[in-house]
Amino acid sequence: MRWFNLFTWKPLALLLLLTACSSIGISWIYSYSLVKDKAENDLSQRLAYLEFQFDRALLIMRKFSQIEVKTCSAEELSDFKHFQLKNSGSGFIISHPDTFPKYKYCSSLGLLTIGEQKTSSHQLIKFEDNHEQLGMGEFKYKLEGVSHTGLFLGTKLNGRTDAMKIDIDDSKFFFKNFCNECRYMYGELFNGYPIIELGSDFSSPLLSIEIRSERYPLSILVKLDYNYTLIKSIGSLWWAGMVALAFWLAIFFAVLSYRQKQNSLLNRLQNALQSGELISFYQPIINVDSGEMYGAEALIRWVKKDGSIISPGYFIDELESSSLITPVTLCLIRQVLDNLSGILNQDPELKISVNIVPEHLEHPHLLDALESMAAQGEQVQSLSLEITERQPIYDIASAKIQIARIKALGLTLKLDDAGTGYGGISYLQEFDFDYIKIDKMFVDTLHFDKASSALDAQILMAGHLNLPLIAEGVETKKQALELLQRGVHLQQGYLFAKPMPLDDFICFYQEATKPDNIVRKLRR
Template sequence: MAQFRNKVFLPIVGVFLGAFSLMMLLSYAVAYWRVTTEVTSDAEQMINYVEHKLNYAMRNMYKLEQLHYEKCDDKGRAELEQFLLHHFNGGLFFVRSSQEQRYTYCSVVGEIVVAQKDRNFENLILLDEVNRQFPLAVLNYNWREQDSRSLFLGYIGKKNTSAIRITLDDSYAFFDPECSKCRHVEVRLTNDSLVYSMGQPLVDLVSTVRIESDRYPFYVASQINRNRILKMMTNSLVFSLPLSLLVSFLCAYLFKLLQRSERSLKQQLKRAIRQRELVAFYQPIMDAATGRIVGAEALVRWVRPNGEVIPPVRFIDELERTALINPLTIQMLEQLPEDLAPIFAADDEFRCSLNLVPEQVEQEDFCCHIERLATSGFPTHQLALEITERLPLRNLEVANQHLERLKALGVVIELDDAGTGYGGASYLQELNIDILKIDKLFVDTLVLSPNNTPVLDAYIQMAKTLKMEVIAEGVETHEQSLALLARGVHLHQGYYFSKPLPAEEFIQFWLAKQN
């Protein structure tokens, strides 16, 4: 009997132990993969962040060289202060003329002196090996009788030698303070000079994820230790056994339903674009001071064969997600001169605007298409393109190049949803914007909270300083219109004047305002 029990019991125990060991190994492997994927993604975010800092500093370097700075006196500091006011996102910068002491730099907050041990510049990296004008280095320095250490980007010009301190944030969303003992992140130059570190040096180290920048000589190294993997493994193991199959079946079923629904909407939109059911409705832009219509914004509407008009909130996300927005934008763009032909012919200053998603601003094909339209007689001087802050531009440099080509054709560039999205002041500084559109969110405060409109007032003042026109969107009441006029904003758009209208009705509305 004992032998029989052993023959039955021992294999069961063996299978159980084998299955348990395999489960533990798989759980550990999955936990390691999840941690590595997360750390890699975080390191890539850090790479993009530092690259953006260096890109911006590089552009400011050329502007620093144009300063009429001669020496660190009252006049020199005034020049630096004026530069800082116009480049407040550029970081702290230091300048010395070729006549001043080699290791002493001037700034609006005082002088800094390069530490004696770094004056041989052994850890310096030249970004431009040919002209040797852009040094990058981590330096120790004395500022206000305090010793500090920072990353500097320099520029050796004809008149001055300039340096911008590249400052990094003290904390990041991806770095959990409670996990400071299970994660260590470093930013280093390729000569291994330490730029910045987060977390404590780790023991029981398993691996290090190293991501290098393909634009600048630095990398991000993120260490992973065993404790973090075991913690991830334990957390997932508690729920994985009883729930994994059930959740997997439910997720697969829901995903299948969602995929079927999305496929259906996508096919409907493809058919609607092909049959030209997605058309432009036009909302007038008024000069509230004179009552004259100066332009319009083309807004997409889905007009079913039965006459039903579907608002964009029900389909615009699907258009953007599936890239169907690209052929639709081209279709609406090419239709504008036909829809508004009488107005374009009668008023050469009338301008119609069209919204773009960030991808289109960065697409070479879209820019080339408008250039081809211009050669065929398209009235590009009566076209305005709106860039929204709702979604981010991935490559500001490419976007700016395309916008400059479009502006050369007479196209006006507008910044839509100002103050509500990703770009903020950086779009105004780095892109050649002509018109700032104030979002309805801020216009509503004129009535809801008339004594608390600092953001609206700041954007209006910024636009005036940058010599931009301002259009206020979402104007729905007479009181809002008067309050905007009092602030010097006379171009208004909103339901107070008219809802978006089909092309024929808009032309009738325009003709009525002309009489």
């Protein structure tokens, strides 16, 4: 039902609107890019075509320079004709030896007058190619009484000027007959002489690109109007719509995922840490034999702003396996040292236990912070660290280093939940513990099996290791007395007190120090 609510008409309408707008935008941008790339590619190919024509003309002219032309005699005219027949791809060739009168040129048709009458305002362009003198321009001439005008490329070699007419085939310049009225192509020499012109020019093009030859004095310009890109974009709307829909669906589900992540337990824990909702509660540890309070265990509680408390069973596993465990542990230690400074000053023998995880023994961050606190005069020696067996310690060598630092600070180390997890006896062999804590599951066996072989085995092992025991989860007077008979003096559980907030714990501590305290009543 929740997923159905996500697709109510408002977000669906927004999704469709965004998809439609994005489709138009994507198709337009894609089409513009495509048209631009095609225009640039077309220009490069058209320029290459022109340069090829001029290269070919130069090659022919260099061959022609080997033919002798001095007087335009019948023999030389025959050589002219023979050369042009042999080189069928050549254009109309003319030659002007330096000894000829001005404007007089020899051709395969005989002596011609060329360039005597100015055909246009375009001047002859002179340039060089590999130190070879070249020229390019427009000339007018007559053949069989008919006037002709053409573009000639000339060379200056061996004391004469040779030139060949260049014929440009306009049909090579538009590959496809597509919306020719939407595009315009114009090529000219640097003197303004037009070489090609296709389509109709327009004043406000969408795209205008010009490319110049690096070898010849010419350039080509192409213009495209909006209709050309529009026609292209219409054809791409269907797939642009699919891309846009996929994009906005991805954004939609990313936002949904982000919102779910914002509401995830780990993120909520981080917010709780930042807003001060993770509070230290305290459960007393009692020496049942002497009736004195040995210390307490600081237990984290999630107290919401409205006063409600989230059960630790809901979040402890997530917290211990996350990167938040170290900042939360330090926050808890800071609360203990700040809140109980008066009591710890008054009773320096009181020990406050704080739970740690294997990560704290495999990395130096927690001990770095504790050493920094000790250097500032904080009462870290009143702390006792409890390492649980619920998670394995992989880096034994690093753990030994951190434990040595713990001992150097004057802290005690307890093995919590002994016999219920990964380490067991191996941890007792490897690490220097000060206490062993008996888990509630072993204490509970006292209800059913007075002998309680597993519990007795733990007590026997602790005796051999000369390690004091602390029993957790003591809930009845019978359990407390039977544990005491077995030599387990330090006990913790609901029989004595539940985990309580700071103010209640201070009151409990004050009551526990009175002569007629709860433990002495228990033993009557």
